[in-house]
Amino acid sequence: DSGVTQTPKHLITATGQRVTLRCSPRSGDLSVYWYQQSLDQGLQFLIQYYNGEERAKGNILERFSAQQFPDLHSELNLSSLELGDSALYFCASSVEARTGELFFGEGSRLTVL
Amino acid sequence: KNQVEQSPQSLIILEGKNCTLQCNYTVSPFSNLRWYKQDTGRGPVSLTIMTFSENTKSNGRYTATLDADTKQSSLHITASQLSDSASYICVVSASNSGYALNFGKGTSLLVTP
Numbered sequence: 001d002s003g004v005t006q007t008p009k010h011l012i013t014a015t016g017q018r019v020t021l022r023c024s025p026r027s028g029d030l031s032v033y034w035y036q037q038s039l040d041q042g043l044q045f046l047i048q049y050y051n052g053e054e055r056a057k058g059n060i061l062e063r064f065s066a067q068q069f070p071d072l073h074s075e076l077n078l079s080s081l082e083l084g085d086s087a088l089y090f091c092a093s094s095v096e097a098r099t100g101e102l103f104f105g106e107g108s109r110l111t112v113l
Numbered sequence: 114k115n116q117v118e119q120s121p122q123s124l125i126i127l128e129g130k131n132c133t134l135q136c137n138y139t140v141s142p143f144s145n146l147r148w149y150k151q152d153t154g155r156g157p158v159s160l161t162i163m164t165f166s167e168n169t170k171s172n173g174r175y176t177a178t179l180d181a182d183t184k185q186s187s188l189h190i191t192a193s194q195l196s197d198s199a200s201y202i203c204v205v206s207a208s209n210s211g212y213a214l215n216f217g218k219g220t221s222l223l224v225t226p
Contacts, residue, residue, distance in 0.1 A: 002156065033214075042218035043157070043202065090156055102147070102204075102214075104156030 006105035018079040025093030115140040117217035136203030144208040
């Protein structure tokens with residue numbers, strides 16, 4: 001158990017809909033990262049927050065947004081969903097923004113029908 | 114452009130045999146290199162993390178090496194077990210890249226009886 005909690009574990013929805021994925025980092029970790037992993041693809045970095053502020057942005061679509069709340073949990077919002085958004089979405093956390101070891105959650109599997 | 118290339122893309126070995134996975138990177142300036150193990154459908158788990166001054170690091174039957182001059186790393190698995198079947202991901206961080214990590218696409222290892 002990495003200590004990083006992601007909910008929901010599985011989510012099935014229709015195209016055009018909006019979903020919210022939630023992540024609770026390990027106790028004491030200030031940095032939260034979001035990654036997308038499509039079938040047989042590597043992890044694609046989406047966005048990182050550190051202590052409530054956006055720190056780095058990767059290949060995140062404009063339809064996607066995220067935030068980190070004062071209690072350090074984070075949410076990833078995916079809107080106007082398309083079939084191609086079906087993927088595993090991982091959250092990871094670390095103590096330090098750049099050099100800290102990453103601890104990954106078990107992921108949220110999103111299926112868009 | 115910062116890149117991380119892993120080889121081979123996939124590998125099949127017999128239980129009990131050794132294997133070596135390769136990671137070449139162009140990330141600069143180098144900060145640290147990490148190896149992760151990802152079981153199918155699960156979150157990645159850290160195996161090792163190495164900084165510039167470390168050229169070998171072990172974690173049980175896993176031994177990672179780093180040659181910062183040639184920008185190469187390898188992950189050696191000794192006396193493989195069926196549970197070693199997973200994807201192994203090399204991740205490199207640059208000290209001036211902001212806070213984003215550079216992920217390889219992974220090597221998919223299958224250990225057969």
